[in-house]
Amino acid sequence: MPNTTKPVGLPTRGTTGHNRLRRSDRWLVHSPRVRTGLLSATDPLVIDLGYGALPVTTLELAARLRVVRADIRVVGLEIHPERVVPSVDGVEFALGGFELAGLRPVLVRAFNVLRQYPVEAVPEAWAAMQQRLAPGGLIVDGTCDELGRRCCWVLLDAAGPVSFTLACDPFTVERPSDVAERLPKVLIHHNVPGQPVHALLSAADRAWASVAGHGVFGPRVRWRAMLDLLRDQGFPVEPPRRRMRDGVLSVPWAAVAPV
Numbered sequence: 001m002p003n004t005t006k007p008v009g010l011p012t013r014g015t016t017g018h019n020r021l022r023r024s025d026r027w028l029v030h031s032p033r034v035r036t037g038l039l040s041a042t043d044p045l046v047i048d049l050g051y052g053a054l055p056v057t058t059l060e061l062a063a064r065l066r067v068v069r070a071d072i073r074v075v076g077l078e079i080h081p082e083r084v085v086p087s088v089d090g091v092e093f094a095l096g097g098f099e100l101a102g103l104r105p106v107l108v109r110a111f112n113v114l115r116q117y118p119v120e121a122v123p124e125a126w127a128a129m130q131q132r133l134a135p136g137g138l139i140v141d142g143t144c145d146e147l148g149r150r151c152c153w154v155l156l157d158a159a160g161p162v163s164f165t166l167a168c169d170p171f172t173v174e175r176p177s178d179v180a181e182r183l184p185k186v187l188i189h190h191n192v193p194g195q196p197v198h199a200l201l202s203a204a205d206r207a208w209a210s211v212a213g214h215g216v217f218g219p220r221v222r223w224r225a226m227l228d229l230l231r232d233q234g235f236p237v238e239p240p241r242r243r244m245r246d247g248v249l250s251v252p253w254a255a256v257a258p259v
């Protein structure tokens, strides 16, 4: 795949691991907005930007998204030339940065990429990717811990951020705000009193404590009860899927946008 433009961005640490991004993959597969984007695309091209030292998460993304649409084409882009590998299982890999190697994808996943940039770099990086999106295209900009137990991501379209989601293994957190250490760059400095993301996480912690009694049925049931309570309190929390393995809390971007 020829890429004549200079990749935009900076090579960073290549930490990755098998199944690290499974929670975000699961969410993508079930998100109505993402599914519609993938199913209605003329060219169902998906880019995994900054896949790291090994292309494992790109291959996992491809396998999971092919359940939604079998003819999805996945390309992994890396800014570090030595990390670009030959194609595997129909997934291609190429040199590229935020300019997306001149491709026009319907979905871009960039996980643990912007986390290593200064916060001032975020708007420009987002804009570069947004310009390259196919009609109806979406971007997932996320961050997680090494094992992928605590994750957060922002979903964006060509116009701006759409939603914010946090996902965790509810068996391994003491309270929802444990995930705050993995907030995306755009929010992490705003997790302070007076900011909406702080208000949401504090309310989630209070709700989690209030529904502690549900813990006897396991942390997944308790998580669900916490979401119900938050909704009763007026937080625009997305209703959980019927059988949800992960602790997921998703809100429209407006509910966390820094003030």
Ligand SMILES: C[S@@+](CC[C@H](N)C(=O)[O-])C[C@H]1O[C@@H](n2cnc3c(N)ncnc32)[C@H](O)[C@@H]1O
Pocket (backbone or CB within 6 Å): 008, 009, 010, 011, 012, 013, 014, 015, 016, 017, 020, 021, 049, 050, 051, 052, 053, 057, 077, 078, 079, 080, 083, 096, 097, 098, 110, 111, 112, 113
């Ligand atoms: C920490 S690794 C993340 C790997 C994988 N996405 C994950 O979450 O497990 C970040 C990777 O992003 C690459 N990277 C940084 N900036 C980039 C950019 N602008 N375009 C493409 N790759 C980039 C780095 O070279 C590095 O390999």
